[in-house]
Amino acid sequence: MRRRDFVKALVATTVSARAMVGxxxxxxVAPSAPPPTPPGAAPAPAPGPVPWMRGLMEVKPLxxxxxxxxxxxxxxxxxxxxxQMATLRQLCEILLPPMGDYPGALDAGAPExxxxxxxxxxxxxxxxxxxxxxxxxxxxxxxxxxxxxxxNAAQADALIRPWLRTWMPDHPPTEAHADxxxxxxxxxxxxxxxxEEWSRAEVRAGEEPPGRGLYWYPVDxxxxxxxxxxx
Amino acid sequence: xxxxxxTEKGISCLMLNAGPIAExxxxxxxxxxxxxxxxxxxxxxxxxxxxxxxxxxxxxWVDEKEVxxxxxxxxxxxxxxxxxxxxxxxxxxxxxxxxxxxxxKAKSRDGFGEDWPLSxxxxxxxxxxxxxxxxxxxxxxxxxxxxxxxFIPDDSPWCGCMQRFRTAGAQRGIAVCKPRAALxxxxxxxxxxxxxxxxxxxxxxxxxxxxVVRELRADRKTGLVSEAYFVDRLTRREMSVKARVVVLAxxxxxxxxxxxxxxxxxxxxxxxHYLIDQVYGAGLVCSVPEARDGKTSRELMEGSALxxxxxxxxTKAKNFIRGYALNCYSGTHAxxxxxxxAYGRELKEKLDSYSGSGFSVGIMGEVLAHYEHHVSxxxxxxxxxxxxxxxxxxxxxxxxxxxxxxxxxxxSELAEAAGFEILAKNYDPNPPGYSIHxxxxxxxxxxxxSSVLNxxxxxxxxxxxxxxxxxxxxxxxxxxxxxxxxxxxMRASEHLAEEMRxxxx
Numbered sequence: 001m002r003r004r005d006f007v008k009a010l011v012a013t014t015v016s017a018r019a020m021v022g023x024x025x026x027x028x029v030a031p032s033a034p035p036p037t038p039p040g041a042a043p044a045p046a047p048g049p050v051p052w053m054r055g056l057m058e059v060k061p062l063x064x065x066x067x068x069x070x071x072x073x074x075x076x077x078x079x080x081x082x083x084q085m086a087t088l089r090q091l092c093e094i095l096l097p098p099m100g101d102y103p104g105a106l107d108a109g110a111p112e113x114x115x116x117x118x119x120x121x122x123x124x125x126x127x128x129x130x131x132x133x134x135x136x137x138x139x140x141x142x143x144x145x146x147x148x149x150x151x152n153a154a155q156a157d158a159l160i161r162p163w164l165r166t167w168m169p170d171h172p173p174t175e176a177h178a179d180x181x182x183x184x185x186x187x188x189x190x191x192x193x194x195x196e197e198w199s200r201a202e203v204r205a206g207e208e209p210p211g212r213g214l215y216w217y218p219v220d221x222x223x224x225x226x227x228x229x230x231x
Numbered sequence: 232x233x234x235x236x237x238t239e240k241g242i243s244c245l246m247l248n249a250g251p252i253a254e255x256x257x258x259x260x261x262x263x264x265x266x267x268x269x270x271x272x273x274x275x276x277x278x279x280x281x282x283x284x285x286x287x288x289x290x291x292w293v294d295e296k297e298v299x300x301x302x303x304x305x306x307x308x309x310x311x312x313x314x315x316x317x318x319x320x321x322x323x324x325x326x327x328x329x330x331x332x333x334x335x336k337a338k339s340r341d342g343f344g345e346d347w348p349l350s351x352x353x354x355x356x357x358x359x360x361x362x363x364x365x366x367x368x369x370x371x372x373x374x375x376x377x378x379x380x381x382f383i384p385d386d387s388p389w390c391g392c393m394q395r396f397r398t399a400g401a402q403r404g405i406a407v408c409k410p411r412a413a414l415x416x417x418x419x420x421x422x423x424x425x426x427x428x429x430x431x432x433x434x435x436x437x438x439x440x441x442x443v444v445r446e447l448r449a450d451r452k453t454g455l456v457s458e459a460y461f462v463d464r465l466t467r468r469e470m471s472v473k474a475r476v477v478v479l480a481x482x483x484x485x486x487x488x489x490x491x492x493x494x495x496x497x498x499x500x501x502x503x504h505y506l507i508d509q510v511y512g513a514g515l516v517c518s519v520p521e522a523r524d525g526k527t528s529r530e531l532m533e534g535s536a537l538x539x540x541x542x543x544x545x546t547k548a549k550n551f552i553r554g555y556a557l558n559c560y561s562g563t564h565a566x567x568x569x570x571x572x573a574y575g576r577e578l579k580e581k582l583d584s585y586s587g588s589g590f591s592v593g594i595m596g597e598v599l600a601h602y603e604h605h606v607s608x609x610x611x612x613x614x615x616x617x618x619x620x621x622x623x624x625x626x627x628x629x630x631x632x633x634x635x636x637x638x639x640x641x642x643s644e645l646a647e648a649a650g651f652e653i654l655a656k657n658y659d660p661n662p663p664g665y666s667i668h669x670x671x672x673x674x675x676x677x678x679x680x681s682s683v684l685n686x687x688x689x690x691x692x693x694x695x696x697x698x699x700x701x702x703x704x705x706x707x708x709x710x711x712x713x714x715x716x717x718x719x720x721m722r723a724s725e726h727l728a729e730e731m732r733x734x735x736x
Contacts, residue, residue, distance in 0.1 A: 117272055169569070189568060194271040199265060213271075215287045216289070220252075220441065222297065222615065
């Protein structure tokens with residue numbers, strides 16, 4: 001569009017807008033001042049659509065505790081293969097079985113949770129778990145002629161105990177096999193003790209539930225994270 | 232601290248803060264771990280260098296993807312940052328110590344590095360005032376390497392196990408002392424409740440949240456720093472503001488990063504160099520046998536102690552210079568299962584038996600200031616606001632590793648002499664930076680050719696530029712640096728106010 005045509009178009013638009021305002025003024029349906037209300041009568045509802053946020057300030061929070069999916073749903077495992085999962089389940093049962101009124105790792109869904117957790121973990125952690133589970137199963141087959149998930153407690157103990165180490169936070173064992181056994185043991189315990197099942201057991205026992213803490217929501221989060229540079 | 236002092240002197244201040252104001256009642260909630268997405272585990276891959284993070288507090292730390300930094304493969308650095316009003320003063324262990332002349336004048340004693348251009352006597356009056364504000368509690372021990380201060384007296388009795396540890400130390404010439412800590416007010420010892428309210432009360436402080444300063448610029452005619460360019464964290468709007476004086480307190484490495492990106496105040500060439508912190512992570516865990524099997528009590532087990540530096544004071548250690556302190560804790564709480572080579576029912580029996588008998592010791596050791604340990608701008612990487620990031624090039628040397636080994640061996644000797652059972656030991660330090668005590672990189676000195684700042688935390692090159700965080704440190708000692716940073720900032724700010732009054736700045 002040449003500049004002269006653009007100016008013409010702009011003028012025409014302006015005139016049309018003025019004409020429209022004039023027409024609106026002649027057929028006004030939403031007066032800026034409300035009509036007088038008779039004494040004692042309820043005010044007439046304002047014309048036009050309801051403001052979108054009306055009433056939200058007055059509403060009270062729903063009196064409900066949201067249900068966690070773990071309480072009713074099964075986790076679909078997909079990271080570990082069937083053999084690894086069977087080995088992990090057996091490891092969970094050996095390392096943290098049910099004791100007294102407290103759930104074991106299997107009751108707390110620890111294997112299924114760890115399948116999820118490891119699936120989103122860095123590759124080195126994934127490799128340690130996969131190779132650790134494969135090694136444990138291979139050791140059971142080599143020494144006892146059976147899969148690890150078929151081993152009895154004494155056989156499992158013979159495979160696990162040589163690799164148990166004591167260690168301090170942030171400094172897990174680094175030697176092969178000991179790293180997997182000790183880190184997996186710690187993870188299995190955390191996944192179990194931080195579960196809802198364990199928390200309920202603590203409440204039943206009159207104890208303070210573990211895993212309570214001050215959770216920080218994102219503080220004034222950056223709404224433009226999509227601009228983050230790719231790494 | 233600078234905002235408090237300057238505004239109280241009648242100087243108008245504008246504070247640019249890279250983060251928002253946290254409101255605990257709105258931003259937090261008490262939750263059970265099982266209600267969180269990762270069941271209390273740290274979200275995998277998030278904050279890999281913040282060992283202190285967990286699923287509860289993850290949103291309080293700077294996201295490493297949002298503000299990345301780089302380091303040499305094999306030499307990781309744990310840069311732990313908070314971008315909220317109050318910064319890391321919101322979350323700290325509150326150990327409150329003075330540096331001694333064993334630190335301020337360390338080169339004069341062992342020939343390594345540089346002395347500070349000031350002494351304890353210069354800083355002592357400011358320490359006293361800071362200790363009063365932060366309500367530091369402690370016991371007067373009369374040790375030159377553990378200077379006494381303006382304390383709320385701690386005359387509490389020693390618990391039984393700590394008394395045994397003290398006796399074991401005394402037999403070896405090692406003083407086991409009461410720790411010193413900031414009580415704060417209403418449970419909090421932070422700039423947001425102890426310093427900023429005073430500054431705001433003057434009516435002289437204005438503050439802008441959520442603005443990230445990308446560059447300072449100097450006036451070409453005067454050479455003075457005159458303008459700060461910043462970007463709105465949320466909208467990416469670019470803005471600038473002029474000022475008569477610029478005071479940096481962005482947290483050691485962020486201050487240095489800003490100056491390096493601005494290409495200012497580095498005629499000495501040492502900006503970014505001499506990065507130091509403190510060795511943490513090495514230590515041990517013990518059990519006090521008399522507290523096992525239900526026999527624990529507060530009188531026997533509830534206590535803590537601090538062993539101030541004792542190496543290279545009156546004797547010379549064989550394979551390291553300087554020294555370390557040891558933090559000692561005991562309590563009636565449950566023990567960490569990682570302290571036992573057991574699982575299943577056997578582990579439960581161990582945990583039941585040993586509960587309430589734990590005694591732990593951890594190192595806080597001095598890291599030596601080497602020119603080679605430095606930060607620089609990595610021009611290949613930018614943060615979320617296109618600001619070039621830092622490259623951190625540092626590692627621990629034999630001095631730190633030997634110190635850590637000596638600390639664990641010495642603590643073991645004392646624990647065994649006290650009759651404790653040692654359950655777990657660790658000789659390996661955590662990565663550099665873990666202590667969250669990164670210091671140096673704009674060190675102070677009298678010589679403008681070998682230091683960035685003068686003894687007043689003022690740039691040698693640009694007289695209206697001050698750096699009042701930990702970047703000015705010449706050496707770090709073993710002490711938590713908070714009290715020293717605050718005392719230096721108070722001293723520098725009063726000097727600045729006087730210089731402004733005299734018309735020199």
